[in-house]
Amino acid sequence: MDRQTPTLSDVARRAGVSYATADRVINNRGGVAEKSARRVRAAIEDLGYVRNVAAANLAQRRTYRFAFVIPEGPNSFFQRLRSILDAACPEMLAARVGLEVVGVAAFDAVALVACLERLGAQKVDGVALVGTDDPRVCAAIDALRAQGVAVLTLVADVQGAQSDGYVGIDNTVAGRTAGRLLLLAHGGREGRVLPILGVATAHDHAERLAGMQQTLAEAGGRVTSAPLIEGRDRHDIVEAELHRRLAEDPGITAIYSAGAGNAGLVRVLEAQGRSRPIVVLHELVGHSRRALETGLVDVVIDQRPEDEIQTALDGLRAIADRREIGPPAPIVPAIYLRENLPPAAERPSDGET
Amino acid sequence: MDRQTPTLSDVARRAGVSYATADRVINNRGGVAEKSARRVRAAIEDLGYVRNVAAANLAQRRTYRFAFVIPEGPNSFFQRLRSILDAACPEMLAARVGLEVVGVAAFDAVALVACLERLGAQKVDGVALVGTDDPRVCAAIDALRAQGVAVLTLVADVQGAQSDGYVGIDNTVAGRTAGRLLLLAHGGREGRVLPILGVATAHDHAERLAGMQQTLAEAGGRVTSAPLIEGRDRHDIVEAELHRRLAEDPGITAIYSAGAGNAGLVRVLEAQGRSRPIVVLHELVGHSRRALETGLVDVVIDQRPEDEIQTALDGLRAIADRREIGPPAPIVPAIYLRENLPPAAERPSDGET
């Protein structure tokens, strides 16, 4: 029953070549005649040989060093990312992977570039970074990759950079999802959705908004989008603006917050009392979760950072041991209601969304 | 920068004992004085020693053998489970895990027991099975565990059995989620939800129904639940019954299908034309996906079998390596709309849901 899995020696024997030759083939060290290489590959196929990664890593004394570059600041989504990473560290250690979590000032391209250069000098095996759109960042990524470091962009892609992949949601899809939820909640009736953004120039927020509007438009336009609020991710601005807009426009039936600064939004909702508009917002963090639990908010769309980190780690590993593996399954935004909230594992840290 | 991670020899040296003693401690082979054991543990602590699992597995020539016992039949959810497992096989092989996927006639406790006994005799390391409630199954599970085999229940738990854990969603939560979505889609208006079940005695379906009704009731009862259809998971029965009920009760504003047999439901909806009730159903499979894409259905609640399998595999591994690891994060039902569908990876196989 337990005939053991074939080793490279078995492959060599089957192929009628020496171990050394088989080794040259699978590690493509070159200097092998095409004829022999073919026979080795055939033997691998026949026997169903699978390289024993454990033995290989042991022999190479390989310990991966991966770095995650996460923006610093009060943004609680990134705080959540960090705490997920911290939780993953010990587990990764058992698999001989050293994780380094590096904080960099948000939106600071220069600091990010400096950080990437430092990581390159430190000879890490892979880097996952939350992108900031900037040509200098692009260049830094290219430099890292030229050096043989695996580079993934996480949560936010960097336009123009040739990374090894992007792990994150498609913001247009997220926006369209929001749009569908808004339509569903209007149940065929007319309505006006008030969008709240961080900054309209941040392309992730803009994509979400556009996606939402697309879906509304495709549904026939009974639900429309009102002029947006640009909250600059600051809850005080959001609070004041939202308050004003709701007062002056009673036709608002729903609010869609595509970005951060939702603490201010929650405060306004608390003040609204009984009849409040439909509310859809992004990212499940401390206060958005509480708002969902208390019924102040209807829906939270989340990008499931746990999945993103898992996918990023898998991807970095795969590239680092030159394993052929298909592109990772794209991350799809999750929809949370009051009833299907995942258990809150994190310690209740607060901040701005 | 890269001082290497300490080995067990380092630990022994630090503790002032021989390698053999340190080995006896970490593998608790016994025959070590408490005093020495403490010193070894202290040294492990000090150095931050982590056992190199790769080396250990290599030395032990350990290849895990896990079996997944999945009901056979036309049910396309289980077909999906199977195809996910099949896809996971090669990847697992690289990590020296042999996966065996075993089919067993659905709801056949005797066959399931026979299968479990066979697996026990074959010395597998772990088993994940889709439960069938039956005292004989309980006994078989207990027997397996007594034999040292890790046993997880997947998708459906077995009441009364002491397994190593349950990996699957909480059906009450799933039902409550459905209830919330129905409420959201009614937008405060009155309505009557027509529930469709497989068999009312299947406790998973019953739990979903109860959960849904709970949420409706808690919201004040403007949306109520109509008498249910028991479709016995057969699409022809569902089709006929549903047709009749929609015709005789024009007050039906929504349909909630808690079980399988959704192909019949879809046919009725196709015939309905323009104005159809709100529709919420379970499990993202071929036709439910298509129904979502074409707009015949509003929401699909899915238990994310990919996650379930991943969690089950991790759990089985952890138990098999005698690694201490907390209980797995509970699986939470996912909500899919037309816009946030994950890419369809599976080949388009069809069947009943």
Next chain:
DNA sequence: CAAAAATTGATTGACGTCTATCTTTTCGCC
């Protein structure tokens, strides 16, 4: 105090792969 038991030490050969070195064979070409 001697004998028995418990504990510790020392050592060794796997496990499957990597890496390196050295030797031998084969091949193409003048």
Next chain:
DNA sequence: GGCGAAAAGATAGACGTCAATCAATTTTTG
């Protein structure tokens, strides 16, 4: 046919752990 280059073979020591054995030491016991 002989030369050099390319290809192939042979071999050995690491990597960190496991599992086993046997000897040496300490402790307990009668």
